Amino acid sequence: MSKQVRVRFAPSPTGHLHIGGARSALFNYLFARHHGGDFIVRIEDTDRKRNVEEAEAKLIESLRWFGTEWDESIDKDGGVGPYRSMDRLDIYKEYIDKLVEEGKAYHCYCTEEELNAEREAMKARCETPRYSGKCRHLAPEQIEAYKAEGRTSSIRFRVPENREYIVHDHIRGEVKFESNGIGDFVIARPDGIPTYNFAVVIDDYLMKITHVIRGEEHLSNTPRQLMIYEAFGFEAPEFAHVALILNPDGKKMSKRDESLIQFVEQYRDLGYLPEALMNFLALLGWSPEEEREIFTREELIDKFSLSRVSKSPAIFDIHKLNWMNNHYIKQAPVERIAELCIPHMQKAGQLPQKLNEDQYEWAKQVVALYQEQLQYAAEITGLASLFFENEVQYDEEAKAVLSDEQVPDVMKAFHEELVTLKEYTPDTIKEALKAVQKVTGQKGKKLFMPVRVATTGLTHGRDLNQTLFLLGRDKVVSRVQNVINNYEKIAK
RNA sequence: GGCCCGUUGGAGAAGUGGCUUAACUCACCAGCCUUUCACGCUGGCAUUCAGGGGUUCGAAUCCCCUACGGGUCACCA
Numbered sequence: 242m243s244k245q246v247r248v249r250f251a252p253s254p255t256g257h258l259h260i261g262g263a264r265s266a267l268f269n270y271l272f273a274r275h276h277g278g279d280f281i282v283r284i285e286d287t288d289r290k291r292n293v294e295e296a297e298a299k300l301i302e303s304l305r306w307f308g309t310e311w312d313e314s315i316d317k318d319g320g321v322g323p324y325r326s327m328d329r330l331d332i333y334k335e336y337i338d339k340l341v342e343e344g345k346a347y348h349c350y351c352t353e354e355e356l357n358a359e360r361e362a363m364k365a366r367c368e369t370p371r372y373s374g375k376c377r378h379l380a381p382e383q384i385e386a387y388k389a390e391g392r393t394s395s396i397r398f399r400v401p402e403n404r405e406y407i408v409h410d411h412i413r414g415e416v417k418f419e420s421n422g423i424g425d426f427v428i429a430r431p432d433g434i435p436t437y438n439f440a441v442v443i444d445d446y447l448m449k450i451t452h453v454i455r456g457e458e459h460l461s462n463t464p465r466q467l468m469i470y471e472a473f474g475f476e477a478p479e480f481a482h483v484a485l486i487l488n489p490d491g492k493k494m495s496k497r498d499e500s501l502i503q504f505v506e507q508y509r510d511l512g513y514l515p516e517a518l519m520n521f522l523a524l525l526g527w528s529p530e531e532e533r534e535i536f537t538r539e540e541l542i543d544k545f546s547l548s549r550v551s552k553s554p555a556i557f558d559i560h561k562l563n564w565m566n567n568h569y570i571k572q573a574p575v576e577r578i579a580e581l582c583i584p585h586m587q588k589a590g591q592l593p594q595k596l597n598e599d600q601y602e603w604a605k606q607v608v609a610l611y612q613e614q615l616q617y618a619a620e621i622t623g624l625a626s627l628f629f630e631n632e633v634q635y636d637e638e639a640k641a642v643l644s645d646e647q648v649p650d651v652m653k654a655f656h657e658e659l660v661t662l663k664e665y666t667p668d669t670i671k672e673a674l675k676a677v678q679k680v681t682g683q684k685g686k687k688l689f690m691p692v693r694v695a696t697t698g699l700t701h702g703r704d705l706n707q708t709l710f711l712l713g714r715d716k717v718v719s720r721v722q723n724v725i726n727n728y729e730k731i732a733k
Numbered sequence: 734g735g736c737c738c739g740u741u742g743g744a745g746a747a748g749u750g751g752c753u754u755a756a757c758u759c760a761c762c763a764g765c766c767u768u769u770c771a772c773g774c775u776g777g778c779a780u781u782c783a784g785g786g787g788u789u790c791g792a793a794u795c796c797c798c799u800a801c802g803g804g805u806c807a808c809c810a
Contacts, residue, residue: 369735461805532757558744561759689769
């Protein structure tokens with residue numbers, strides 16, 4: 242590999258950045274950086290019907306957030322652009338014309354209806370549905386007749402007969418395909434816009450791509466691309482086809498699949514950290530030699546190699562992502578996590594749209610309280626809801642705790658301590674609870690659980706002193722008072 | 734249906750002929766720690782590598798068949 246390594250991620254702007262796409266981008270990025278090469282992002286938008294408004298911008302935005310920095314793209318010219326297929330039409334035309342002139346491609350006048358009918362008939366006969374080659378050798382008169390009819394023509398590639406094409410795949414080894422199993426395929430539509438299989442070859446060649454790392458769904462298409470490389474006498478790049486990511490059922494992901502969050506943007510909005518998603522996705526289909534899971538970007542770059550990419554598909558496990566994201570959240574400065582959490586709390590009506598300094602400080606402390614157990618930022622609203630409820634609801638488990646016989650004594654003693662406290666801080670709260678222990682003789686679970694449940698409604702939670710502090714004396718007093726007043730009702 | 738790819742525990746996976754009575758991580762379960770809670774810690778979780786045949790002194794690792802899953806066969810990428 243003496244050549245400068247150049248790889249690319251070439252999505253079509255048909256929607257948001259998918260986690261599968263993100264992983265492809267990541268593998269390309271890691272490979273490029275590992276070899277000191279270039280990573281290019283190219284937009285394959287030759288299907289105008291499917292192009293979605295704004296999709297390109299969203300795609301780029303997601304990719305940028307994800308962190309796979311590119312060296313060349315639509316916003317960064319490296320001298321081999323443009324980097325958007327639809328801006329390269331003149332280039333494709335030149336190559337298509339050449340192929341037609343040399344007889345390696347030909348005009349096909351079949352209509353879509355004819356082709357569909359042909360395909361259906363073949364399927365009905367249990368044959369491989371592929372183009373019959375009807376227009377391979379049209380007589381000039383026939384062409385004139387079609388033209389007179391007003392028919393337009395697409396351009397088909399003349400697939401060589403009795404040939405074997407071998408894909409040398411870095412992940413799968415040698416994969417062989419018989420050309421006879423492949424029908425003449427369209428390389429350009431009637432309006433001159435090329436199809437993917439053609440454009441991708443021209444683009445990769447002209448952009449000096451050395452390694453094509455992409456999803457396994459492209460493996461079967463590779464022989465077609467190999468034929469085009471051959472037709473032009475271009476040297477083909479090296480290939481690596483990565484197995485797909487499956488949903489939790491072990492099935493292929495479909496757009497409407499709700500068993501899994503599929504788009505990078507959604508993970509960002511839920512409050513996942515990009516470095517966590519990157520670390521997780523890197524380990525989905527690739528494994529390092531070391532026995533550990535947490536890797537910085539630099540480490541991933543240093544260790545990544547195609548030879549350790551798995552051949553078999555992987556199931557996306559949200560539990561592991563959550564664990565990993567939690568790991569990164571714990572390490573992050575609280576300010577960063579607060580920045581992610583506060584908007585969720587505002588959206589939930591827990592915090593005002595504009596925070597003054599005190600409000601921000603308080604919110605930050607609430608976030609800090611939960612930082613250790615947060616799996617993603619959006620969870621904060623559920624975890625912190627106890628701070629915003631006016632009335633505490635007690636479920637069966639909570640009621641069971643409050644039904645203990647020592648509870649009224651503990652509550653009364655705690656109430657007494659609370660109202661006489663001079664200062665209300667985590668430390669003084671701690672002292673107050675110690676005083677309650679002395680007065681009532683209750684300690685441990687018998688002491689803390691009733692206080693926790695009475696004030697938060699929950700049997701699980703974070704550090705009690707800090708929780709009570711953040712809750713504020715008024716709320717705590719009134720909740721304790723409520724339990725005292727309604728002990729009989731709650732305990733029954 | 735043809736062609737192609739794959740199949741190690743619930744999940745990610747290591748393992749490329751003997752070091753494997755199958756590493757590591759997540760999840761799950763049990764216990765410990767903590768005057769509460771959480772974090773954390775410790776232990777348990779595949780006698781077996783989809784199934785069946787071979788090859789070999791010896792196979793998760795090599796070969797064949799079957800089953801299952803997936804990709805592709807578009808004027809989608």
